Amino acid sequence: MQRRHRRAHAAIWTGLAVVLPLAVAIIFTTLPKPAPDAPAVRLDAAPAAEGQP
Template identity: 45%
Template sequence: MKRAHRTAHARIWTWLALLLPLALFALLALRQSPPADRPAILIEAPAEETAQ
């Protein structure tokens, strides 16, 4: 028969194994900068050749 502290220990580590990665992914998702904070990259059409 398992002792009570072994059962509690298993439950605690199981919850930690589930919650810690979720917390990490949540923090990474919240750290994403919105598009307005990113530097603008100007995309220009290629210059037309005027030589005839």
């Protein structure tokens, strides 16, 4: 039982070590980027020090 468990365990973690970093990398590379002609002032940018942006 321990032996079978160890084999399953090794297979699972080998799979996770390959799939998860790959999945995270794909997620970050497919994040939408602002268009080249996007306005300089953006609503999702950090707010100005004082007053409205």
